[in-house]
């Protein structure tokens with residue numbers, strides 16, 4: 001498909017530090033749309049939650065400023081614990097806090113939380129249902145730093161741990177609401193973090209986040225998008241564009257990867273069999289796999305196309321370049337959806 | 350006789366200072382392209398890299414996989430800007446390629462990896478380097494090679510447990526072919542290490558782990574040379590050389606600026622930085 005994309009395309013990076021074609025210099029290169037944004041929604045929401053609940057403590061592993069945890073540290077210095085660059089220790093200490101009745105929120109980047117501290121999360125936090133909240137920055141391709149910093153496998157890793165709640169919010173609205181929900185939830189949680197200037201995709205007046213509940217954001221009978229995390233913003237843009245082309249697409253947003261809202265998926269795919277999943281993560285082990293598990297268990301056949309990072313370590317580079325390179329930008333989503341639809345209709349679906 | 354030796358040592362220092370300045374020039378060139386790019390780290394570590402790549406290390410720039418080479422192991426991926434400068438200066442790739450630093454499709458990534466020729470491993474997920482250096486030191490020793498392994502790690506990495514697991518192993522196996530240079534620049538992401546998670550007394554810790562230790566001014570080329578010479582006399586123990594360095598060294602504008610992991614640099618300051626570097630002591 002050629003021609004220009006009419007809907008607002010997603011814009012990335014801090015305007016003053018990003019130049020097209022160059023890896024963002026800030027470790028925190030994160031999405032910022034041309035539209036409305038909220039600054040540090042996680043940090044502010046955590047402060048609000050901690051004003052209500054005095055048992056909340058905050059921890060970080062030398063990434064306070066880069067995970068918006070600094071806002072909590074400034075507001076509640078006596079309840080903030082800097083553990084230095086030591087991710088295993090971060091999760092271990094958080095588990096210890098949980099076992100003394102506190103509600104620890106521990107932040108680092110998702111690669112370091114999940115890859116380095118995996119055992120500490122599985123055994124220290126999840127096995128005994130310790131009330132640990134892991135806040136994990138730079139999910140997927142929100143950093144240009146290559147294989148060491150791009151969390152392309154964290155959802156797969158975390159989804160495979162029993163007892164753990166796994167959340168990938170799509171915007172500032174959902175991030176803030178999810179913080180409130182997980183602070184009240186009793187048990188271990190892994191939440192991906194969008195930080196800095198975070199776009200608003202969902203209307204805070206009408207949207208309401210619930211752990212374990214998928215939300216149908218748009219209804220359409222031709223095609224079903226199922227998405228998580230920041231890909232939902234792009235998928236909504238793609239669906240709006242497709243509507244202009246006469247293609248009606250549903251958008252089911254699943255921010256809780258675990259526990260997975262199987263019934264929402266089944267009720268959608270019973271009506272719309274041609275499905276495109278989109279996630280800011282490897283196409284194996286995350287959302288697409290969860291969808292595949294759900295339909296397989298139910299014995300339902302669907303025609304599935306998976307959008308996300310292929311089975312590789314990604315390049316370094318600017319975020320627009322990477323999104324295009326791995327076909328995860330809005331324009332590529334539109335192209336992929338149309339190709340998939342045409343192929344399936346040609347096959348008689 | 351001593352006179353000649355002294356003179357040649359003096360000459361070496363003069364030459365290496367010129368090299369270090371040249372490396373710093375490359376660092377500024379790269380950092381300016383991306384608007385920041387860890388200029389502070391690259392400038393701070395230029396003296397060590399000059400000593401290693403243009404004096405101490407045995408390697409072949411056109412045969413990087415020469416099995417008897419000494420190995421430089423960069424734990425701290427974001428310091429790659431310094432290593433790119435050294436590798437280009439050594440002829441591993443063309444100097445002009447430095448202009449692609451951090452660009453889409455370039456092999457000179459902002460956080461370096463083994464995609465770049467001359468990188469022995471992928472650092473950047475901090476705390477990996479010393480373990481791999483221990484493995485390499487064991488490997489070359491088992492093969493009966495004379496190769497030595499030089500690991501550069503940061504003060505921030507002293508907080509990772511893996512660093513100390515590796516330190517224990519290095520001493521346990523009496524790896525006198527292993528050298529750890531610890532860049533104590535007094536900075537990490539959230540502030541100075543003494544506030545974030547104090548790792549002092551650093552030298553005593555390495556000594557307690559069984560290493561031969563020294564602590565020197567890491568921006569003083571003669572001091573680095575002497576420390577390496579002294580370490581080479583010590584057998585049956587790995588060597589920790591703690592370097593007190595200054596981020597942004599060589600450019601007073603950056604040296605004096607308040608900084609932590611990043612130095613804030615305005616677009617109109619690069620020409621001042623370049624001028625200050627040129628007029629500074631060689």
Ligand SMILES: Cc1ncc(C[n+]2csc(CCOP(=O)(O)OP(=O)(O)O)c2C)c(N)n1
Pocket residue numbers: 061062063085112116390425427473474475476503504505506534535536537538609610
């Ligand atoms: C395992 C791991 N945890 C966290 C980070 C994120 N991070 C990148 S640089 C940095 C600060 C490290 O300080 P130091 O290594 O002393 O570097 P300097 O600030 O001196 O450049 C941190 C926390 C990382 N790269 N790897």
